[in-house]
Amino acid sequence: MIRFERIGKTFRGRDGAAVEALRDVSMDIAEGEFVAIVGASGCGKSTLLRLAAGLVPASSGGVSIDGSAVTSPRAETAMVFQAATLLPWADVLRNVTFPLRLMKRIAPDTEDKARALLATAGLAGFESRLPRELSGGMQQRVAICRALLQEPRLLLMDEPFGALDALTREEMSIELLRLWAARRMAVLFVTHSIPEAVLLADRVVVMSPRPGRIVDVVEVNLPRPRSFDQEGTDEFQRCARRIRDHIFGNRAARAA
Amino acid sequence: MPPARHERLARLKAALPAWIAVIGLFLAWEGAVRFFGIREFLLPAPSAIWTATVAVWPTVLAHTGSTLLTVLLGFTASVLVSLPLAMLIASSRAISAAIYPLLVVTQSIPKVALAPILIVALGANEVPRVIVTFLVAFFPLVVATVAGLLATPPELIELGRACRAGRVQELLRIRLPFAVPFVFGGLKVAAALSVVGAVVAEFVGADAGLGYLIQTSMAFFRTPLAFSAVVILAIMGIVLFQAVSMLERILFPWSSGAENSAPPSA
Numbered sequence: 001m002i003r004f005e006r007i008g009k010t011f012r013g014r015d016g017a018a019v020e021a022l023r024d025v026s027m028d029i030a031e032g033e034f035v036a037i038v039g040a041s042g043c044g045k046s047t048l049l050r051l052a053a054g055l056v057p058a059s060s061g062g063v064s065i066d067g068s069a070v071t072s073p074r075a076e077t078a079m080v081f082q083a084a085t086l087l088p089w090a091d092v093l094r095n096v097t098f099p100l101r102l103m104k105r106i107a108p109d110t111e112d113k114a115r116a117l118l119a120t121a122g123l124a125g126f127e128s129r130l131p132r133e134l135s136g137g138m139q140q141r142v143a144i145c146r147a148l149l150q151e152p153r154l155l156l157m158d159e160p161f162g163a164l165d166a167l168t169r170e171e172m173s174i175e176l177l178r179l180w181a182a183r184r185m186a187v188l189f190v191t192h193s194i195p196e197a198v199l200l201a202d203r204v205v206v207m208s209p210r211p212g213r214i215v216d217v218v219e220v221n222l223p224r225p226r227s228f229d230q231e232g233t234d235e236f237q238r239c240a241r242r243i244r245d246h247i248f249g250n251r252a253a254r255a256a
Numbered sequence: 257m258p259p260a261r262h263e264r265l266a267r268l269k270a271a272l273p274a275w276i277a278v279i280g281l282f283l284a285w286e287g288a289v290r291f292f293g294i295r296e297f298l299l300p301a302p303s304a305i306w307t308a309t310v311a312v313w314p315t316v317l318a319h320t321g322s323t324l325l326t327v328l329l330g331f332t333a334s335v336l337v338s339l340p341l342a343m344l345i346a347s348s349r350a351i352s353a354a355i356y357p358l359l360v361v362t363q364s365i366p367k368v369a370l371a372p373i374l375i376v377a378l379g380a381n382e383v384p385r386v387i388v389t390f391l392v393a394f395f396p397l398v399v400a401t402v403a404g405l406l407a408t409p410p411e412l413i414e415l416g417r418a419c420r421a422g423r424v425q426e427l428l429r430i431r432l433p434f435a436v437p438f439v440f441g442g443l444k445v446a447a448a449l450s451v452v453g454a455v456v457a458e459f460v461g462a463d464a465g466l467g468y469l470i471q472t473s474m475a476f477f478r479t480p481l482a483f484s485a486v487v488i489l490a491i492m493g494i495v496l497f498q499a500v501s502m503l504e505r506i507l508f509p510w511s512s513g514a515e516n517s518a519p520p521s522a
């Protein structure tokens with residue numbers, strides 16, 4: 001459904017120096033597919049998501065959804081940012097409904113849906129709390145609920161579990177898979193965790209830095225529904241090793 | 257969750273040192289005047305000020321009312337002008353480049369010099385006094401509001417853009433709410449300054465008001481009454497400041513606590 005075609009992105013720094021964040025990135029994501037992106041810090045993962053969200057224009061090449069070029073943010077796309085970015089003045093419920101209110105897409109049952117979503121994220125009873133009264137992990141869960149409530153066809157997630165502890169992280173991963181299975185939206189999921197990428201995704205895109213480009217795409221042939229029990233399987237280990245080799249192999253080569 | 261009563265008690269407790277300091281100051285003042293035998297027209301004792309005030313309290317009350325009216329009108333005018341002006345400045349670099357120098361000019365003109373000119377032009381009525389009050393009070397409010405509007409974190413702006421917010425929506429739904437703690441910082445300064453502005457205007461041309469009372473009293477060496485006016489002005493400043501703080505706590509409970517974590521306003 002979304003196609004990246006020979007994307008190049010160069011930022012001009014404050015001092016005039018050019019930073020090439022992405023070079024010649026091409027990939028296709030099918031309807032309902034779960035794709036994870038892993039790569040070292042600074043290899044352009046967030047930039048790629050911003051391009052998909054229509055928040056920044058590409059320097060060369062282009063992104064298209066269902067054949068039409070992405071030039072500005074679309075209603076069918078929702079994004080979970082690297083930081084929770086909640087409105088400090090709005091309580092949890094109003095934070096979750098904020099995008100829909102902003103886009104005037106509020107329906108009579110929106111609030112009920114929001115409450116149900118918050119409950120699945122373990123936030124029942126926190127609806128009228130302010131963000132500053134929540135822990136970092138809880139804030140991030142609110143941000144995820146906010147994106148899911150928009151019922152997007154394409155969900156962009158930038159290290160959504162980065163701020164969570166390992167336990168909550170596993171729990172949230174499984175929860176995300178459950179929600180994804182129920183809705184069948186396409187997900188583009190950035191993470192630093194190789195096991196997380198393998199557990200969640202149909203395909204793992206491995207990127208390398210300076211300039212950011214795709215070095216490999218790993219198909220994960222594990223049956224669904226997935227669980228952490230599959231971590232011991234050969235297929236899981238094969239995928240994880242192949243990704244690790246790309247990331248750390250690069251580093252070893254550079255160090256030598 | 258602590259009950260509201262508990263909170264109020266804590267607030268009273270926090271105000272205790274201030275009360276002790278004020279009462280201590282007045283006691284020391286009274287004691288010093290009596291002990292050194294300072295003459296009344298130089299420095300009246302608090303008790304003398306009190307006696308002088310009570311003796312003519314209807315007059316004092318009328319003057320207080322007159323000043324309060326000027327203060328409130330000037331303060332309201334500064335709020336009504338500052339907020340839209342700040343939004344205009346924050347919304348465009350070109351507008352801000354055009355307006356800011358003018359604003360700074362209005363601040364570098366001494367209001368005491370401006371007041372007689374305004375009175376000649378507009379007549380000796382309420383209007384020039386309100387304008388002078390406004391001119392004294394509005395600048396910090398504009399500066400604080402602009403700072404708040406521009407301090408909105410880029411992530412929140414990006415969230416708005418991802419939700420397809422236009423520039424107006426971004427300003428009203430994201431930047432303005434974020435600026436609320438800053439706005440209230442400016443409002444507190446403006447409240448205190450409007451008292452100053454009103455008195456400055458009354459010094460130059462008025463037939464009523466506490467500024468006028470100070471001038472006429474001093475002309476006849478009725479120092480206690482002049483001091484009385486000064487004390488009332490101080491109280492007026494404190495009450496206005498507290499009223500703004502209370503309004504913030506009631507209308508924007510998230511804001512008063514957020515002040516600690518919000519970046520310092522300019």
Ligand SMILES: Nc1ncnc2c1ncn2[C@@H]1O[C@H](COP(=O)(O)OP(=O)(O)OP(=O)(O)O)[C@@H](O)[C@H]1O
Pocket residue numbers: 011012013019020021039040041042043044045046047048082
């Ligand atoms: N607005 C910008 N202006 C200038 N350079 C930028 C901008 N945004 C990103 N870059 C540069 O582009 C490169 C890729 O940044 P990006 O944020 O996409 O990395 P990332 O893969 O998400 O990193 P991380 O894993 O640390 O989040 C970096 O070198 C960064 O310095």
Ligand SMILES: [Mg+2]
Pocket residue numbers: 045046047082158
């Ligand atoms: Mg990133």
